[in-house]
């Protein structure tokens with residue numbers, strides 16, 4: 001069995017606000033295999049971003065463990081923590097570009113922190129801008145780019161340190177349908193060509209359907225369903241899953257297409273635990 005890219009074991013997270021503790025993640029366990037595009041889907045407030053932030057320890061779990069490439073990173077600090085974060089790129093809904101830096105300088109910023117030389121930084125940033133289709137925008141300012149272009153810059157910047165994992169938190173939520181699809185296609189190409197494992201946080205089933213191979217449904221801080229995307233769309237089990245499917249017209253259409261494509265002899269794996277699904281199956 002391959003070593004998991006990310007394994008979360010029995011993770012809980014509480015926040016204390018005005019002296020009162022509220023548990024936003026409860027006993028979450030899931031396994032992301034190398035090469036997965038693993039979707040975490042749930043309603044607003046379900047705990048998706050908190051879970052993603054526990055992977056690179058922007059949030060510290062209250063209980064449980066986080067393993068990255070087989071290593072228990074839960075209590076990492078100092079140099080170990082910086083190295084861990086360099087191995088994990090992160091992209092957000094609102095791009096988070098530096099307005100006072102050119103596109104090229106945004107992309108090379110993580111390499112400045114690492115004290116790479118100016119020429120090496122420039123070459124790597126150019127290479128990444130080519131990868132995301134923005135070679136001609138190197139000297140532009142973020143304000144001169146469309147939302148989709150800005151997200152491409154953010155993706156390029158997240159790749160600067162050659163991460164093996166990318167955390168994508170609602171990266172298409174601010175974009176229109178066509179731009180969303182082109183950004184998702186870009187993420188899939190990065191996954192395939194560079195072998196980057198992706199954790200994709202979303203509230204939209206259509207996003208899961210377009211790029212993910214595995215998915216976990218989070219509801220009020222708990223994982224209520226995990227499995228392959230094909231299984232989830234064909235046989236949604238949890239009420240929360242069905243509700244998310246209903247809420248997303250594009251995905252609902254996909255469900256109908258999935259059902260129509262199924263033949264009577266088609267075999268379907270039963271719902272299985274993420275622990276076993278994670279390491280062994282690659283369905284794309």
Ligand SMILES: Nc1ncnc2c1ncn2[C@@H]1O[C@H](COP(=O)(O)OP(=O)(O)OP(=O)(O)O)[C@@H](O)[C@H]1O
Nearest residue numbers: 015017024042043044045046047048049050051203
């Ligand atoms: N730093 C914090 N302090 C206190 N409560 C927090 C903090 N961060 C998140 N929460 C709470 O944790 C819960 C989960 O938040 P989280 O941002 O993880 O949800 P989400 O699923 O990403 O939602 P959305 O889809 O709206 O982004 C929410 O009730 C939120 O108010």
Ligand SMILES: [Mg+2]
Nearest residue numbers: 048049050169
């Ligand atoms: Mg969120």
